[in-house]
Amino acid sequence: MFSIGELSRRTKVKVPTIRYYEEMGLLVEAERTSGNQRRYDKAGLERLSFIRHARDLGFSIEAILSLIELQEHPDRSCQAATKIAVAQLADVRAKVKKLKALERELVRMAKGCDGHGVSEDCYVLASLADHEHCENEH
Amino acid sequence: MFSIGELSRRTKVKVPTIRYYEEMGLLVEAERTSGNQRRYDKAGLERLSFIRHARDLGFSIEAILSLIELQEHPDRSCQAATKIAVAQLADVRAKVKKLKALERELVRMAKGCDGHGVSEDCYVLASLADHEHCENEH
DNA sequence: TTTACAATCTCTAGTGACTAGAGGTTCAAG
DNA sequence: CTTGAACCTCTAGTCACTAGAGATTGTAAA
Ligand SMILES: [Zn+2]
Ligand SMILES: [Zn+2]
Ligand SMILES: [Zn+2]
Ligand SMILES: [Zn+2]
Helix, strand or coil: CECHHHHHHHHCCCHHHHHHHHHCCCCCCCEECCCCCEEECHHHHHHHHHHHHHHHCCCCHHHHHHHHHHHCCCCCECHHHHHHHHHHHHHHHHHHHHHHHHHHHHHHHHHCCCCCCEHHHCHHHHHHHCHHHCCCCC | CECHHHHHHHHCCCHHHHHHHHHCCCCCCCEECCCCCEEECHHHHHHHHHHHHHHHCCCCHHHHHHHHHHHCCCCCECHHHHHHHHHHHHHHHHHHHHHHHHHHHHHHHHHCCCCCCEHHHCHHHHHHHCHHHCCCCC
16 A cells, blocks of 8 residues: 555656546545545556556547446447547547648748848748748648 | 627637637737727738637747737847747647657557457557557657 | 617636645654 | 654646626617
8 A cells, every 4th residue: 555645656647636537537536544645556556557558648538537437347348449549549640630731831931031030021920921821721 | 890700700710719819918909889899900800810820830829929029020030930930840840759659559559459359358458558568658 | 760689798617637836634754 | 752744625727718698789670
């Protein structure tokens, strides 16, 4: 049995975040000492590691809730889990696509101005003022 | 002179968002009718278009504030503008890099499970439980 | 001119996933 | 037994909006 601080150190999840996860229902309410402090065991550590990993991969709290529920029922079909992962993948790919489009425009803008001119003639500012300068939609 | 709704239609920025931008100091306070409704002109339209374009490119409100201030002083050096754009580009590139790493892991997970198994044996869930499955850091 | 009603106004609160701080209590080492 | 780091709860702040309540205004048809 160890404290929330120890759990925090082992998982690299900040203490207030652990409490937040508990409040959100991601972590079951921890056991308490007589003085009302949380105590965790290996199971708690594993659950939090799972959550942390899923968050690192960009899954929402809501998605993680579903994943955990599934994990707690080993006999159920894992179809929902795959669905969530595939949706997350689609989400990530959509974000990459958008960001790549932005990157192209930003490169063009940065190239167009060396910063030695005057605001009035600045290519960056002119580009922001008029989307027509852009080569792609974004 | 046109209403906030008309401005919204022309810029594709929602009405409450326009009011929010005004509150944040991005838009100068609009003229009002005798009945206290906002009225805009071409200058207002151009400023909002600038803001919208910058937001679309991912610039923060704070960054846009600086850009607008610069725009209002045509004689100033545009160094700050370039700096902001370059920082934004770096930010976008960092995000892309992170997302690409996530994409690789998510592809692996999605490939590892067809969704026809049982939760206990699910590769997606196993991968989330243990980062050791991952091929890259993320 | 009156009436109807969409559009506008201000204000407050909610979103997601935390983070920060105040003010008080408990644990563990010395 | 004392000290002080770590813990507790609660509230509020972050970013860039978005939603809704309840009241007022603008405009066009009857
Ligand atoms: Zn420039
Ligand atoms: Zn553009
Ligand atoms: Zn599976
Ligand atoms: Zn991993």
